[in-house]
Amino acid sequence: MSNYRIQGATGEWEVVIGLEVHAQVTSKAKLFSGASTAFGAEPNTQVSLVDAAMPGMLPVPNRECIRQAVRTGMAINAVINKWSRFDRKNYFYADLPQGYQISQLYHPLVGEGVIEVSLDEKDPEAEVKEIGVERIHVEQDAGKLMHDQHPTRSYVDLNRSGVALMEIVSRPDMRSPQEAGAYLTKLRSILRYVGSCDGNMDQGSMRADVNVSVRKPGGELGTRTETKNVNSVRFVMQAIEQEAQRQVDVLESGGRIVQETRLFDPDKGETRSMRSKEDAHDYRYFPDPDLLPLVLDDAFLDECRATLPELPDAKRRRYEGDLGLPAYNAAVLTADAETARWFEALLAESARIQKKGEAEVAKAASNWLISELFGALNRLGKDIENSPVSPEKGAELLGLVADGTISGSIAKQVLEIMLETGDAPAKIVEEKGLKQTSDTGAIEAEIAKVLEANPDKVADYRGGKDKLFGFFVGQTMKAMQGKANPQVVNELLKKALG
Amino acid sequence: MSELTDFGVKRLRDGVRSGEFSAREVADAFIVNVSKAKELNAFLVETPDHALAAAKAADDARGRGDTLAPLAGVPIGMKDLFCTNGVQSAAASHILEGFEPRYESSVSQRLWDAGAGMLGKLNMDQFAMGSSNETSAFGNVVSPWRRTDGGNAPLTPGGSSGGSSAAIAARLCPAATGTDTGGSIRQPASFTGITGIKPTYGRCSRWGVIAFASSLDQAGAMARDVTDCAILLEAMAGFDPKDATSLDAPVPNWEAGLNPSLAGKRVGIPKEYRMDGMSPEIEALWQQGIDWAKDAGAEIVEVSLPHTKYALPAYYIIAPAEASSNLARYDGVRYGQRDLPDGAGLQDMYAATRAAGFGDEVKRRIMIGTYVLSAGFYDAYYTQAQKVRTLIAQDFENAWGLCDLLLTPTAPSAAFGLGETTDPLSMYLNDVFTVPSSLAGLPAMSVPGGLDKQGLPLGLQIIGKAMDEQNVLNAGLALEQRAGFTARPDAWW
Numbered sequence: 001m002s003n004y005r006i007q008g009a010t011g012e013w014e015v016v017i018g019l020e021v022h023a024q025v026t027s028k029a030k031l032f033s034g035a036s037t038a039f040g041a042e043p044n045t046q047v048s049l050v051d052a053a054m055p056g057m058l059p060v061p062n063r064e065c066i067r068q069a070v071r072t073g074m075a076i077n078a079v080i081n082k083w084s085r086f087d088r089k090n091y092f093y094a095d096l097p098q099g100y101q102i103s104q105l106y107h108p109l110v111g112e113g114v115i116e117v118s119l120d121e122k123d124p125e126a127e128v129k130e131i132g133v134e135r136i137h138v139e140q141d142a143g144k145l146m147h148d149q150h151p152t153r154s155y156v157d158l159n160r161s162g163v164a165l166m167e168i169v170s171r172p173d174m175r176s177p178q179e180a181g182a183y184l185t186k187l188r189s190i191l192r193y194v195g196s197c198d199g200n201m202d203q204g205s206m207r208a209d210v211n212v213s214v215r216k217p218g219g220e221l222g223t224r225t226e227t228k229n230v231n232s233v234r235f236v237m238q239a240i241e242q243e244a245q246r247q248v249d250v251l252e253s254g255g256r257i258v259q260e261t262r263l264f265d266p267d268k269g270e271t272r273s274m275r276s277k278e279d280a281h282d283y284r285y286f287p288d289p290d291l292l293p294l295v296l297d298d299a300f301l302d303e304c305r306a307t308l309p310e311l312p313d314a315k316r317r318r319y320e321g322d323l324g325l326p327a328y329n330a331a332v333l334t335a336d337a338e339t340a341r342w343f344e345a346l347l348a349e350s351a352r353i354q355k356k357g358e359a360e361v362a363k364a365a366s367n368w369l370i371s372e373l374f375g376a377l378n379r380l381g382k383d384i385e386n387s388p389v390s391p392e393k394g395a396e397l398l399g400l401v402a403d404g405t406i407s408g409s410i411a412k413q414v415l416e417i418m419l420e421t422g423d424a425p426a427k428i429v430e431e432k433g434l435k436q437t438s439d440t441g442a443i444e445a446e447i448a449k450v451l452e453a454n455p456d457k458v459a460d461y462r463g464g465k466d467k468l469f470g471f472f473v474g475q476t477m478k479a480m481q482g483k484a485n486p487q488v489v490n491e492l493l494k495k496a497l498g
Numbered sequence: 499m500s501e502l503t504d505f506g507v508k509r510l511r512d513g514v515r516s517g518e519f520s521a522r523e524v525a526d527a528f529i530v531n532v533s534k535a536k537e538l539n540a541f542l543v544e545t546p547d548h549a550l551a552a553a554k555a556a557d558d559a560r561g562r563g564d565t566l567a568p569l570a571g572v573p574i575g576m577k578d579l580f581c582t583n584g585v586q587s588a589a590a591s592h593i594l595e596g597f598e599p600r601y602e603s604s605v606s607q608r609l610w611d612a613g614a615g616m617l618g619k620l621n622m623d624q625f626a627m628g629s630s631n632e633t634s635a636f637g638n639v640v641s642p643w644r645r646t647d648g649g650n651a652p653l654t655p656g657g658s659s660g661g662s663s664a665a666i667a668a669r670l671c672p673a674a675t676g677t678d679t680g681g682s683i684r685q686p687a688s689f690t691g692i693t694g695i696k697p698t699y700g701r702c703s704r705w706g707v708i709a710f711a712s713s714l715d716q717a718g719a720m721a722r723d724v725t726d727c728a729i730l731l732e733a734m735a736g737f738d739p740k741d742a743t744s745l746d747a748p749v750p751n752w753e754a755g756l757n758p759s760l761a762g763k764r765v766g767i768p769k770e771y772r773m774d775g776m777s778p779e780i781e782a783l784w785q786q787g788i789d790w791a792k793d794a795g796a797e798i799v800e801v802s803l804p805h806t807k808y809a810l811p812a813y814y815i816i817a818p819a820e821a822s823s824n825l826a827r828y829d830g831v832r833y834g835q836r837d838l839p840d841g842a843g844l845q846d847m848y849a850a851t852r853a854a855g856f857g858d859e860v861k862r863r864i865m866i867g868t869y870v871l872s873a874g875f876y877d878a879y880y881t882q883a884q885k886v887r888t889l890i891a892q893d894f895e896n897a898w899g900l901c902d903l904l905l906t907p908t909a910p911s912a913a914f915g916l917g918e919t920t921d922p923l924s925m926y927l928n929d930v931f932t933v934p935s936s937l938a939g940l941p942a943m944s945v946p947g948g949l950d951k952q953g954l955p956l957g958l959q960i961i962g963k964a965m966d967e968q969n970v971l972n973a974g975l976a977l978e979q980r981a982g983f984t985a986r987p988d989a990w991w
Binding site for chain 1: 597833
């Protein structure tokens with residue numbers, strides 16, 4: 001995992017990566033005003049007097065945004081600073097009505113934390129690495145400029161102005177694009193579990209600034225560049241690859257890396273310079289005098305902790321331990337909060353229907369979810385969130401298999417019909433006559449026909465070729481159109497073959 | 499009924515309540531005075547309709563036999579720093595010329611809820627930056643006072659709340675709002691022979707008050723006497739969830755609590771305020787004040803506020819630093835003036851708009867503030883100034899171990915002539931006695947003590963503990979009763 005190297009003319013190069021992730025806090029109202037935060041509203045319809053920085057307007061912190069950031073910090077085992085403060089970052093831009101962004105430079109809300117990242121979450125053997133999180137601070141988002149509305153003018157949409165962001169700053173602990181991708185994926189998973197950010201990178205509610213430098217393995221840190229606002233995991237990985245290669249090329253041709261801000265162009269797959277350090281703003285940070293220091297008491301912290309859900313790592317361990325799931329199943333089911341939620345609903349309902357403990361039904365349920373439903377959703381191009389089959393109906397289907405009403409292969413057919421019609425599985429089985437039969441007379445009749453048609457195989461089997469048993473089962477099931485109870489088929493076949 | 503305009507807040511309120519005169523008569527009398535005093539340039543906008551509507555509401559309420567609101571029948575002046583719904587609120591700056599907010603500041607709303615009416619918006623130093631009212635973009639206010647030397651030189655009413663002080667002294671309104679960042683209520687009160695109180699930082703909401711320096715800005719009351727200030731402040735103060743620095747504490751009934759006895763009180767005299775080169779007249783006034791306090795029963799103690807000499811430099815770092823950021827929003831993008839030269843881009847628009855919209859003093863402070871916050875200078879200036887601020891607050895805390903109140907002069911001189919002080923640093927020295935209590939967020943007030951030999955008013959300052967406006971007002975009342983200050987400018991306008 002950490003052996004990613006760029007082969008240059010002068011030998012191998014190591015890449016050093018740090019990510020600053022901006023995650024929009026899930027909250028109905030903005031960080032310092034009561035205006036709504038809903039995505040996709042008409043321009044300038046979600047703007048309060050504070051967001052437009054009208055004269056005399058004052059910010060008042062939104063407790064919910066603070067709560068979400070604290071819970072996020074707790075989820076990565078970070079230090080929560082009971083005393084933090086807001087600072088102003090001063091610069092002029094048309095999307096920044098106040099002329100400053102309220103952020104936290106000197107005393108962030110959340111301090112050191114750590115995220116465990118596996119290069120392949122689904123592979124239990126994959127190396128696990130701890131990526132340090134230096135801090136999480138909360139800050140205001142800016143508005144948006146629209147340059148395509150008028151031939152000579154730019155328009156400003158302030159709907160996003162003042163929306164709460166968490167800036168999650170990693171340590172420069174990553175050494176490959178894959179590690180960065182895995183970190184980002186894991187972080188997004190945690191945010192979704194916690195419910196502090198929806199993690200929708202395509203809507204801009206999560207985006208990353210990518211800090212990259214290269215060095216000879218183990219050598220001194222090189223000069224870094226920062227590629228701003230990259231908005232997908234894939235683009236982050238591409239941007240790192242491209243930027244690291246560019247830096248190696250520059251260094252090997254005798255140049256030097258300039259500390260600068262760059263932009264990633266996903267169409268061309270390259271980064272390009274936005275502004276150099278010389279042009280960098282002097283942000284004149286200072287404590288915001290409109291706001292008192294943010295002081296959190298134990299009761300607030302306790303409340304934050306009490307509302308934390310079970311997090312992916314803990315959940316995976318529980319699935320493996322308590323439910324006895326294979327490591328692969330546990331990893332797949334916990335990688336995403338929605339999948340885990342779906343699985344747990346399926347599990348609870350299956351246990352109820354089958355009158356068994358969850359651990360007893362877990363393996364079958366997880367296998368069905370991973371191999372059957374995921375496969376079907378994949379073909380339909382749907383996520384688990386908008387699965388046409390609910391966990392309740394899935395459990396009903398599994399119940400029909402468990403009590404012998406239908407066989408596993410019939411269950412596949414039933415699922416297809418469920419996906420199409422949305423009907424309940426019992427109704428489908430009833431209407432289509434798919435009920436499994438244990439009618440020994442009918443099965444015995446078919447077995448007789450199969451044996452009669454294959455006298456040579458019967459002889460071989462009786463001569464010691466045990467493996468042919470499966471062939472007879474298959475033929476019998478086929479003849480029964482899959483509706484025969486496999487256990488009954490087994491028993492009767494064994495009897496018939498002697 | 500011209501004598502109605504000689505009445506203060508309490509007298510007007512009580513007269514309307516008892517039916518001695520109607521609120522309408524009061525409003526009419528002041529509206530006439532305002533309209534006749536253009537030469538003073540105290541009002542930027544006159545709002546007679548607002549005052550008349552409030553008067554009508556008061557008279558109607560009385561007619562119905564309803565209990566009258568605390569300020570029913572009292573028309574007041576509103577400093578232009580307060581945003582008033584539908585009425586230009588420009589902080590006396592070109593950059594906000596024509597800006598009519600669609601919202602009402604919390605303090606002005608409280609006053610209207612208390613039954614007061616608005617005679618108009620009062621002139622001031624631009625963005626409250628100044629001590630003479632000469633930085634207003636709409637021309638300086640002229641003090642109604644003149645020296646007795648017969649020279650008729652136009653004098654400053656002080657600043658930044660100079661429109662407020664001049665209007666009250668000239669009987670254009672019985673009371674007015676002011677704001678005080680480093681002395682902007684107290685120094686103009688001292689210069690015009692009126693009374694003004696800056697309460698504890700956080701007592702009055704800053705919501706809707708155009709910001710100068712957020713950690714220092716505090717609204718307060720200006721009126722003819724201590725009782726009127728108590729009444730007005732009571733209506734202005736109170737917790738406001740829209741201001742994160744607002745004090746969540748009940749507002750005492752200050753008027754009812756007024757008591758001119760200082761028996762059992764220790765009044766501190768800070769020795770560092772006795773500065774080299776202090777005018778003998780100021781020194782004599784101060785001694786007079788000490789004697790009055792003794793006479794009222796106070797024990798006089800000398801105290802030390804050792805960091806006083808660093809207060810002014812620290813203030814002129816912190817206030818401009820905050821201002822440079824607070825005023826960034828005036829960029830020509832959303833409201834107010836916009837100067838967009840042909841073919842100009844965004845940066846050009848910012849530069850042109852702000853160059854044309856801000857006055858020289860505002861630009862000077864934005865530049866100072868930008869400089870002291872910039873990389874490489876931040877620690878040397880801003881951080882250092884914050885440390886000084888902490889030490890100054892500690893000075894006061896230590897003094898409270900020895901005394902309950904402090905008594906000092908309000909300003910180092912009487913009102914000076916317009917145009918006489920051209921050097922910014924000399925101008926900043928006007929704040930030398932008022933700035934330390936601003937940095938510490940303490941309540942402080944100025945009451946008239948007497949006249950200098952040119953016939954101009956001089957004020958005495960009382961500084962109290964945080965949240966202890968009552969004792970500040972009480973001491974003010976004790977001095978007021980002994981000073982018997984009745985001088986007033988002759989109407990020449």
